[in-house]
Amino acid sequence: MLAGTIADLDLASVLVGPGAYLNARHTFTHSIAGTLVVICVAVGVALLVRPRKGPPQKPGSTGDASIAWLLIAAALAAVAHLLMDLGASAGVALMWPRRQTRFAWDWLPRVDPWILGLLLAGILLPELFGLVGSEIGTKATSPRGRNGAIAALAILLIYIGARAALHGNAVAQLDAHTYRGESPQRLAAFADPVSLVNWHGVVETTTQICVVNVPATESTRFDPESGLCTHKPEDSSLLRAAQQTAQVKEFLQASRFPKASVGSTDNGTEIVLRDARDSAEDEKRFAIAVRVLLDRKGQVNSQEILWANEPPLR
Numbered sequence: 055m056l057a058g059t060i061a062d063l064d065l066a067s068v069l070v071g072p073g074a075y076l077n078a079r080h081t082f083t084h085s086i087a088g089t090l091v092v093i094c095v096a097v098g099v100a101l102l103v104r105p106r107k108g109p110p111q112k113p114g115s116t117g118d119a120s121i122a123w124l125l126i127a128a129a130l131a132a133v134a135h136l137l138m139d140l141g142a143s144a145g146v147a148l149m150w151p152r153r154q155t156r157f158a159w160d161w162l163p164r165v166d167p168w169i170l171g172l173l174l175a176g177i178l179l180p181e182l183f184g185l186v187g188s189e190i191g192t193k194a195t196s197p198r199g200r201n202g203a204i205a206a207l208a209i210l211l212i213y214i215g216a217r218a219a220l221h222g223n224a225v226a227q228l229d230a231h232t233y234r235g236e237s238p239q240r241l242a243a244f245a246d247p248v249s250l251v252n253w254h255g256v257v258e259t260t261t262q263i264c265v266v267n268v269p270a271t272e273s274t275r276f277d278p279e280s281g282l283c284t285h286k287p288e289d290s291s292l293l294r295a296a297q298q299t300a301q302v303k304e305f306l307q308a309s310r311f312p313k314a315s316v317g318s319t320d321n322g323t324e325i326v327l328r329d330a331r332d333s334a335e336d337e338k339r340f341a342i343a344v345r346v347l348l349d350r351k352g353q354v355n356s357q358e359i360l361w362a363n364e365p366p367l368r
Contacts, residue, residue, distance in 0.1 A: 057096035058131035061088065061139075072342050073301075073359040076308055084139055085150035089132050096128040097121070138162070138169075141214065143244045143310070143331060154307040161217045163247040164335065169210065176206025217245060220270035224253035231278040233257050233264045242310065243268060244335050254334040256311045261285055263313045265334045282333075287316045296325040296346040301357040305344040322349040328362055338363055 060083070067078035082088045101124070139146050142164055145156030162169075180202035224243035232238075236259035243253040255268040266281025287293060293314060296302055306312055311330035316323060325346045332341035341362035347355045 055131075056099055057092055057128035058135050060092050060096065061132065061135050068340065071359075072361050073304075075340070076304060076342050076359055080139060080144055080156065081147040081150045081154070084136060084146040084148075086148055088150070089136050092132045093125070093128045096132070097124045100124050100128070141217075143242075143335065145308075145310070156308060158310075159218070159221075160242055160244055161214060161221050163245040164337070165247060166245075167247060168213065172206055172210055172213065176202045217250065220250055221245070221253070223270040224255065224268050227268050227270070227276050228255045228257055228266075231276070233259055233266075233278050233281065234262060234283055236260055236262065240311070242331070243270075244331065254336075255281075256330045256334045257281070258311060258330075263311060263330050265330060284313060287314050290316075292316065292323050292348055292352055293325065295348060295352055295354060296327075296357075299346055299354055299357045301344050301359050302327060302346060305342070305359065308342075319347065322347065322355065323352075324348075332362065 062083070064078045064081065064083045067074040083092065101121070136146065140148075140157060141159045141162040143158050143160050143162075144164060145158035147154055147156050149155065177199070180199045221243055225241065228241045228243060229238060238257045238259060240258040241255065243255045246252045246254060251270045251274070253268050253270055255264075255266050257264045257266065262283045262285050264278075264281040264283040266278060268276055293316065296314075297306075305327055309327070309329040309331070312327050313330050314325055314327050316325050318324075325348070326343055327345075328341070328343045331337075342359060343362040344357070344359050346357045349355050
């Protein structure tokens with residue numbers, strides 16, 4: 055349990071602020087190097103808290119063998135956690151600290167109620183059946199919970215495989231159409247938490263970024279004109295100056311579809327960057343933006359990373 059959950063300690067960075075959250079979430083604890091550290095920590099804690107004295111072990115068992123099993127169990131749990139987050143849209147920085155590039159398969163939503171329900175069923179149903187069996191005097195032939203865990207994990211793999219196939223269909227749908235007369239340059243489809251066939255697409259063309267709902271099956275007609283499209287600002291010296299700031303560079307490393315808005319202020323220009331993925335997934339709580347203020351001469355006055363729902367943002 056420790057090996058499977060300790061990586062999410064980086065979520066505590068939300069208490070520090072949006073900048074810390076942007077740089078910490080799904081980086082060091084979700085990298086390959088961080089996963090190895092998680093495994094070592096989990097095994098170390100297990101060795102510290104396990105009973106020094108206990109019932110006689112089976113013939114032929116040794117302390118080295120038990121440590122090997124701890125390593126195997128911790129490695130499977132830690133890697134499973136990493137793969138689950140890799141399947142979601144936020145992505146993980148596998149090569150941290152050498153590279154900040156995030157990898158994502160986009161098969162799963164940020165929080166999947168179907169997976170949570172399936173895992174809870176795999177835990178609780180065997181307990182219920184065990185209680186019923188004990189009442190009628192049935193002797194268990196295997197450790198309680200083993201069969202339920204195997205069944206839940208098998209169904210989980212089938213479910214993720216179905217999500218992956220539907221994701222491929224949704225991406226193909228997005229790629230086969232034009233948007234306001236323009237062909238896609240980049241696109242992605244993000245999972246809906248409840249529906250398996252309804253996906254949320256983001257399409258970037260030459261001049262615009264569109265957010266549109268896309269079906270993963272041919273039974274539902276897809277209308278590419280139903281999406282919400284916003285025009286990308288034209289390239290300018292002000293936009294290039296903002297892109298050279300440290301805060302914007304950090305944001306661009308983590309965002310999937312950055313979109314900029316440029317507006318005038320009393321003292322110059324305000325440039326705000328958001329991630330269109332947050333709009334597609336209707337993410338409000340942890341959506342991040344970066345704001346850069348420039349003076350009338352195009353010099354950077356201030357730069358900050360902040361929560362996208364914080365006013366005032368253009």
